Amino acid sequence: MTLELSHLSRRFTDFAALDDVSLTIDPGEFVALLGPSGSGKTTLLRILAGLDYSDSGSVRQDDRDFLATSARQRKIGLVFQHYALFRHLTVFENIAFGLRVRSRRLRPPRAEVKARVQSLLKRVQLEDFGSRFPSQLSGGQRQRVALARALAVEPDLLLLDEPFGALDAQVRVTLRRWLRELHEELGLTTVFVTHDQEEALELADRIVVMNRGRIEQVGTPEMIYQQPATPFVCEFIGKVNRLVMNRDQGHLAVGNWILDEDPWHSRYGQALAFVRPEHLALSVAPPLSGWSARLRHIYLAGSVAHIDLYVASLDQTLEADVASEDLSRLGLHAGMELYVVPRAATLFPQIRDGTTINQDRWNWRAASTTPT
Amino acid sequence: MRHRILPGFGISLGYALTYLGLIVLLPLAALVWKASGIGIEGLIHLLAAPRTLAALRLSFGSALLAALINAVIGLLVAWVLVRYRFPGRRLFDALVDLPFALPTAVAGIALTALYAPNGWLGSWLASWGIKVAYTPLGVLVAMVFVGFPFVVRTLQPVLESLDRDVEEAAESLGARRWQTFLRVILPMLAPALLTGFALALARAVGEYGSVIFIAGNIPMRSEIAPLLIVQKLEQFDYAGAAALSTAMLLFSFVLLVVITLLQRWSSRWMEKTR
Amino acid sequence: MSTHASTRPVRWPRRLVRGLFILIAVSFLALFLLLPLAIVFIEAFREGVSAYFATIKQGDALSAIRLTLLVAAIAVPLNLVFGVAAAWAMARFEFHGKALLGAFIDLPFSISPVISGLVYVLLFGAQGWFGPWLDAHGVKIIFAVPGLVLATVFITLPFVARELIPLMQSQGSEEEEAARVLGANGWQMFFRVTVPNIRWALLYGVLLCNARAMGEFGAVSVVSGHIRGLTTTMPLEVEMRYNEYDYVGAFAVASLLALLALLTLLVKTLLEWRYGGEIAAHAPGGH
Numbered sequence: 024m025t026l027e028l029s030h031l032s033r034r035f036t037d038f039a040a041l042d043d044v045s046l047t048i049d050p051g052e053f054v055a056l057l058g059p060s061g062s063g064k065t066t067l068l069r070i071l072a073g074l075d076y077s078d079s080g081s082v083r084q085d086d087r088d089f090l091a092t093s094a095r096q097r098k099i100g101l102v103f104q105h106y107a108l109f110r111h112l113t114v115f116e117n118i119a120f121g122l123r124v125r126s127r128r129l130r131p132p133r134a135e136v137k138a139r140v141q142s143l144l145k146r147v148q149l150e151d152f153g154s155r156f157p158s159q160l161s162g163g164q165r166q167r168v169a170l171a172r173a174l175a176v177e178p179d180l181l182l183l184d185e186p187f188g189a190l191d192a193q194v195r196v197t198l199r200r201w202l203r204e205l206h207e208e209l210g211l212t213t214v215f216v217t218h219d220q221e222e223a224l225e226l227a228d229r230i231v232v233m234n235r236g237r238i239e240q241v242g243t244p245e246m247i248y249q250q251p252a253t254p255f256v257c258e259f260i261g262k263v264n265r266l267v268m269n270r271d272q273g274h275l276a277v278g279n280w281i282l283d284e285d286p287w288h289s290r291y292g293q294a295l296a297f298v299r300p301e302h303l304a305l306s307v308a309p310p311l312s313g314w315s316a317r318l319r320h321i322y323l324a325g326s327v328a329h330i331d332l333y334v335a336s337l338d339q340t341l342e343a344d345v346a347s348e349d350l351s352r353l354g355l356h357a358g359m360e361l362y363v364v365p366r367a368a369t370l371f372p373q374i375r376d377g378t379t380i381n382q383d384r385w386n387w388r389a390a391s392t393t394p395t
Numbered sequence: 396m397r398h399r400i401l402p403g404f405g406i407s408l409g410y411a412l413t414y415l416g417l418i419v420l421l422p423l424a425a426l427v428w429k430a431s432g433i434g435i436e437g438l439i440h441l442l443a444a445p446r447t448l449a450a451l452r453l454s455f456g457s458a459l460l461a462a463l464i465n466a467v468i469g470l471l472v473a474w475v476l477v478r479y480r481f482p483g484r485r486l487f488d489a490l491v492d493l494p495f496a497l498p499t500a501v502a503g504i505a506l507t508a509l510y511a512p513n514g515w516l517g518s519w520l521a522s523w524g525i526k527v528a529y530t531p532l533g534v535l536v537a538m539v540f541v542g543f544p545f546v547v548r549t550l551q552p553v554l555e556s557l558d559r560d561v562e563e564a565a566e567s568l569g570a571r572r573w574q575t576f577l578r579v580i581l582p583m584l585a586p587a588l589l590t591g592f593a594l595a596l597a598r599a600v601g602e603y604g605s606v607i608f609i610a611g612n613i614p615m616r617s618e619i620a621p622l623l624i625v626q627k628l629e630q631f632d633y634a635g636a637a638a639l640s641t642a643m644l645l646f647s648f649v650l651l652v653v654i655t656l657l658q659r660w661s662s663r664w665m666e667k668t669r
Numbered sequence: 670m671s672t673h674a675s676t677r678p679v680r681w682p683r684r685l686v687r688g689l690f691i692l693i694a695v696s697f698l699a700l701f702l703l704l705p706l707a708i709v710f711i712e713a714f715r716e717g718v719s720a721y722f723a724t725i726k727q728g729d730a731l732s733a734i735r736l737t738l739l740v741a742a743i744a745v746p747l748n749l750v751f752g753v754a755a756a757w758a759m760a761r762f763e764f765h766g767k768a769l770l771g772a773f774i775d776l777p778f779s780i781s782p783v784i785s786g787l788v789y790v791l792l793f794g795a796q797g798w799f800g801p802w803l804d805a806h807g808v809k810i811i812f813a814v815p816g817l818v819l820a821t822v823f824i825t826l827p828f829v830a831r832e833l834i835p836l837m838q839s840q841g842s843e844e845e846e847a848a849r850v851l852g853a854n855g856w857q858m859f860f861r862v863t864v865p866n867i868r869w870a871l872l873y874g875v876l877l878c879n880a881r882a883m884g885e886f887g888a889v890s891v892v893s894g895h896i897r898g899l900t901t902t903m904p905l906e907v908e909m910r911y912n913e914y915d916y917v918g919a920f921a922v923a924s925l926l927a928l929l930a931l932l933t934l935l936v937k938t939l940l941e942w943r944y945g946g947e948i949a950a951h952a953p954g955g956h
Contacts, residue, residue, distance in 0.1 A: 074400045074846050094400060094849045107843035109863040121851035124861070176851055323719045401845055402855035404762045411755035415773055418823055422788030423776075425798055462816045468697055475694040479687055487695060489938040492700045494938075495877070496930035498884025500781075500904040501923040504911050505705040508712055508920075513706070516700075538700065572683065601885035604904070608911070621783040623889060628705025628787060633796050640784045647779060 024050050024085055024179050024212060026071075030378060031080035033066055033236075040066040041077065042236035048214065053206050056216045057229035059259070063236040064216045065184060070100045071214065072182050084179075097180075098172030100211075104185040106165045108157040114168050115140055115153035121176035141335040143171040146205075163194040170202075174209075183215035187222060199226060220260050224248065232256050253381045254371055256299040264303070264341045268370070278336045281312050286385050291372035295379055296387075300329065302367040303343035305353060313364030316341070318357055323347060330355070332363055365389070426644075429637035438638050446614055447623060447639065453531060454620040454648065458599035461538035465595045466588055469546025476547070477554040491547050494540055499604025500620025506537055507608045534619060537605045542595030550592035553584060586662035593654040599646055682767075686690040698831025701841040703712055709927045712920035724918040725925070728955075729898040733906040733922070736814070739903060744821040747767070748878055755870075758835035759830075771834070777826050786820045793819075812894030817902065819858025820888040825878045832874035833867055836948065840866055869944040873937065 026048040033041040041063045048054055069075035071082065073094030082089040089097065103304035107116075109117050118140045123129055131139070144150050147167035157165055166186065174182060186202065187195040203226055208212055217223050223230045224244040232239040232247060232255075239259075240252035251257040258265070268282075269277045270292050273280045277296065309315070319331040319340065328350055330343045343363065345353070355361075368388045371379040433441065441447060476488050495503065510517040510527040517528055526534050557580065565575040602656055603621045610617045627636035712930060724730070754756055755774060759767060777785060791797050793810040810816045844866065845879050848858040864871075886904040894898045895909060910919035940948060 072850055073849070094846075095852045095854065097850075099850060101847070103843050103847060106842065107847040109844055109847070109862055120848065120853070120861070122855040124848070124851065124857045162748075172847075172851070400849065401761050401842060402858070403757060404764075405685075407754040407935075408758035408762070408764065411758055411770070414751045414754075415826075418699075418772060418819070418826060420793050422823070426784070426788045428798075429700065442674075453674060470696065471690060472694045475690050478692055481691050481695075481926040483695075487698050489934055490698055490702050492934055493706060493930065496880050496884075497706065497934045498886060498904050498907075498923075498926045498930065500907045501709060501884070501926050501930075502705060503886075504907065504923060506917055507711075508916075509705055509708050515704070529774065529854055540705070543701070597779040601779070601784070603781060603783050620779045621887065624783050626782075626788060628891065631796075633791060633794070634733040636787055637791060640781075640787055643781060644784065647880045648860065 026089065026180070027083045028067075028081075029081055031067070031070065031076070031077045031082070033070065034076045039063075039236045041070075043239055044080070044233075044236070046231060046238065046241065048212060050212055051210045052212055052317075053203075053226065053228045054214045054215065055223035055230045056233060057218070057220060057223040057230050058239075059218060059232035061235070062217075062233040064231075064233045066236075067217045067233070068182055068184055068214065071180070072099055073097055074101075078242055094166070098176070098178050100176060100178035100181045101388075102166070102169045102173050102181075102183040102186055104188055106169040106189075108165060108168060108172070110157050112156075113153065114144070114149065114155050114157070114160070116173050117157070117168055118143055118172045137176060140171075143175055146174075146185075161194075163198055164189050166198060167191065169241075170205075175326040178210065181211050181213040183213065185191045185217060186215055187219070195222075202226065232259065234259070240300065242273075251297070251369055252384065254295055254297070254379055257369055262300050262342060264298045264300065265297065266339075266368075268294045268296050275370075276281075278314050278334065279312060280312075280314060282387070284387070287372055287383060291374065291380070291383075293373045295371045295373060296365070296368045297370075298341075298365045298368045300342045302342060304363055304364050304366050305330075305343060305345065305355070306362050306364070307353070310364050313362050316361060316363050318355060318359045318361060320357055321350065321355065323350075324334050332361075339358075349381070397459070401570065402600075407457045426637050427641055428642040429634055433634045433638050437634070438642070438655040441635055441638055442642060446618070447620075450618050450620045450623045451643075451646075453534060453618065454600055454643075457531060457535045457538050458596055458602075458621075461535055461542055461599045462592050462596035464535075464539050465542045465546045466592045469543065469591060469595075470550060470588065471556055472585070473550035477551055491544050493544075493545050494542075499541065499609075502540060503537065503605040504606035506540060506605065507531075510536060510609060529617060530612065531617050533609040533611065534617060535608055538599035538602060539608050541602050541605050542599045542633050545594040546588065548590030549587045549594065550584060559585060582661075586658050588662060589654060589658045593621045593651060593658070596654075597647055597651060600643070600650075683768050698842060704930075709920055709923050712916060713924040715920075716917050717936035720917060721921050721924075724915075724921045727918070728801035730906060730918075730922055732898045733901050733903045734925070736817070737883050737902040737904075738928050739814070740817050740821050741850060741879055743818050744825055744882045745875060745879050747822055748825055749829050749871075749875055751826065752831075752833055752874060755830045756833035756837050756867075759834050761842050765933050771887060774827050774830050778824055779817070779917060782824060782885065782887025783891055785823045786888035789816055789819050789892055798915070811892055812816070812896065813902065817889050817900060820892045821885055824888050826884045828878035828881065829871070832870045832948070836867060836870045866947075869947045873940050876933055876936055876940075880930065883929060 028044060028046045028048075031041050031044045032039065036059075044063070044067060053167050056067060056387060058064045058115065065077055070090075072079050073092070077090065109120065112120065119136050122136045122139065125131075138355075140153070141150075144153055147170060149164060149167055149171070153161065157168065166189075170183075170186075187198060190198065199222060215226070226249070227244060229241060230244055230247050231241050232253050239248060239255045242250075242252075247256065257263050267276045268277045270276075270289070271281070273289065275285060275294055306313075312332045314336055316332040318335045322329040324332075326347055327344050328347050330345060332341045332343060333339075334341060336376065340383055341363065345355070349355075368387050370385045370387055371381060372383050372385075373379050431440065442451075451666055472491070476484060476491075493572075507528055508514050510520070510533060512518065512521050512526070514528070520527055525532070527536055561579055561583075562575055565579045566572075570578065601621060603619075603625075607622055610619060610622075612622055614616050620639065624636045624639050624643075627633075627639065676795055728928045755770075758764075759771065768915070769775055790811050793803060794801060795804065795811075795818065797811075810819070811932050844862050845858050848862045851863065883902075884904055885902075890905060890908070893902070893905055895905060897909070901909060907919050907926070908921065910916075927940060
């Protein structure tokens with residue numbers, strides 16, 4: 024089942040929740056809708072679920088008009104952010120609900136309902152919890168019941184709204200892995216909404232990054248991280264240092280860091296450069312191009328150390344990541360003077376009023392280091 | 396709002412509006428229409444009549460006083476029921492709703508029997524020279540009775556949800572108990588207290604059943620406005636009854652608007668601190 | 670919180686204040702609420718148990734009881750259906766004029782019962798809008814049972830809606846949406862998800878609605894015409910006996926209404942203890 028979303032728009036009274044969104048979801052795909060709150064990701068999910076509607080645009084499901092069918096006819100499984108379990112029904116009855124409300128013609132016989140619920144309980148590892156009420160379960164257990172309930176109706180499409188949002192950090196990681204395995208087992212087309220980039224990067228086959236009702240970029244987690252398409256994606260995914268480059272004697276430069284190449288052939292006067300912390304190289308000896316900096320702080324975070332560097336010539340603090348084992352090898356300590364130079368950056372040219380020309384972005388890699 | 400996801404919007408709203416229109420709005424329209432029949436001059440003539448004025452003054456005056464008394468005693472009772480543990484607390488808590496549950500006519504004759512000059516309380520009070528039944532004081536007693544639960548029941552949930560931390564913070568800053576109460580607790584209770592006051596007031600102004608028995612209904616002295624309406628009706632003065640009713644409604648309405656504004660003003664910090 | 674209050678070390682002036690407060694509150698409740706209730710039964714049994722039962726069986730008491738039950742049996746279901754419909758519209762949808770609708774639902778609480786009766790007289794009475802037409806067709810509403818029912822419906826209109834609206838608003842519509850996505854049709858969603866979630870609040874609202882319907886005095890008094898055996902409900906019977914100086918008779922009928930009130934309080938309290946959370950923060954909007 025391929026879902027084709029084209030030109031979806033949805034306005035609320037004071038803002039555009041969705042602004043001309045088009046997207047294709049392939050069968051069996053695991054897609055993450057990622058964005059900050061208010062980016063329209065939840066609205067998009069609710070439109071797919073039939074709980075909201077679009078002002079314009081269409082959704083086609085293998086040449087069928089998906090939006091014309093009601094929520095009950097779409098064959099979707101939806102897991103709500105706060106699960107929306109029926110509080111007056113046991114876990115068993117919650118899972119059986121979707122089967123029991125079918126018209127007599129389509130309703131499976133009692134024994135089959137029982138067997139199906141039992142096997143789902145087993146699948147979500149809650150075999151002994153069938154007679155409990157939702158209020159007697161932990162957050163992680165409720166989440167799994169909600170998932171089992173959604174799966175019971177054998178949906179063509181599984182939708183999850185912030186599936187791990189209400190859970191502890193510990194449970195979250197466990198459940199995440201478990202959900203990924205479940206998806207690989209079932210091969211069910213799955214779309215989930217999250218504001219947590221780590222979750223999206225770890226789980227999804229493809230990530231849809233959204234901002235202010237628009238899609239910023241669609242791609243594999245690797246693409247999103249390595250080749251961000253817009254400044255927003257650069258800043259939203261992972262940590263990044265932001266540098267404003269100007270043209271100086273024909274070369275783009277910021278301070279003492281000067282680029283020899285110019286794919287734009289002097290068309291743009293300035294550019295925004297985004298440099299990830301792991302792409303900042305540190306050295307004690309002065310390089311050909313780069314800044315001198317003072318090491319402010321070292322934050323040891325397990326295998327990686329985050330380093331704050333103050334570059335006086337830019338009046339800017341940069342963050343660099345180095346492997347913890349390199350700290351002593353390079354003799355790094357707070358207060359020392361050293362040199363720093365980017366090894367890779369994503370550059371967006373800017374026209375005079377500051378607008379970035381995103382389609383002309385340039386993934387720059389230093390010649391001396393082999394690009395990844 | 397083209398399609399709605401949950402079903403039944405049209406039918407539920409349509410039914411509710413039709414029902415409300417037929418049961419409440421249409422009759423009220425008839426009231427206003429009938430009242431307008433006597434004209435402005437007639438209205439002034441009616442309202443300026445000494446007997447009407449006396450009745451309105453009694454109704455609104457006693458209702459205000461009763462609501463004030465209820466605000467004070469209701470605050471105390473709510474405080475005691477929420478903050479202290481003592482034997483029989485739950486029983487007394489349940490008892491607070493009695494004026495809601497007891498039919499007004501029953502309350503009326505019971506209060507009269509109690510406060511009549513030969514009644515249990517009435518004879519004792521009479522020995523002090525205080526007459527309750529068949530005087531404006533009796534009207535007040537009945538109005539306090541019917542309005543009592545409102546203040547307690549609006550305050551209780553707020554008192555229960557009050558953050559103890561705030562009080563402890565006040566005490567840790569050196570505030571005495573009464574200072575904590577006046578400066579910290581009371582301002583937080585103010586919106587609920589005003590709501591309870593308004594509800595008690597509205598109820599007391601219109602109260603009929605429990606008042607007419609104990610009031611004695613002496614014209615110019617202990618005759619309440621609703622009784623005047625009934626009397627006009629019995630004399631087939633429909634326009635007069637309607638006009639008096641409309642005047643009472645308007646008056647209550649203005650009062651409630653004022654109190655709603657006060658309430659909004661006193662709770663203006665609520666959203667900011669949460 | 671209770672442990673907090675009782676385990677904190679209490680210095681004696683504070684303990685004195687606490688004792689004083691409890692004393693004042695309890696005396697007020699006893700003197701002002703309990704005593705009037707007690708006096709009803711004391712007066713009713715003043716001339717003994719047999720006199721009590723004799724006066725209850727006597728005259729039109731039985732027809733008054735029957736009429737009271739009939740009026741409540743019509744008014745309560747009507748307002749139950751209205752309350753559910755209004756709560757569904759108000760708690761589940763956004764529309765223009767919602768606040769106004771809420772205010773209109775509350776209106777009967779802030780109107781004098783006398784006026785609530787009067788409006789029907791103005792509508793259906795001999796001089797009313799529809800009076801002449803009704804008269805010509807031989808339909809009697811005022812000074813007859815339909816008038817009593819209408820006035821009672823007016824007075825008790827807000828009870829069920831007022832209990833349900835805040836509860837349903839706080840519960841949100843996610844469970845109902847989940848039911849829809851799982852394939853439930855409208856009625857399945859309503860009876861399998863909505864009703865179970867509001868059942869205790871529904872019962873609570875019906876209970877209060879019923880107590881008021883059976884006990885209403887002012888509004889029915891205006892439309893009744895006080896025709897013995899035909900248009901007198903129990904509260905009106907109390908009034909008529911009282912005005913005829915039949916005190917024992919008046920208090921005997923009143924004691925039945927007081928019993929109803931006690932029963933209402935009992936069930937209400939039990940509901941609050943047992944299902945407090947499911948009745949939720951019910952606004953104490955008039956009763």
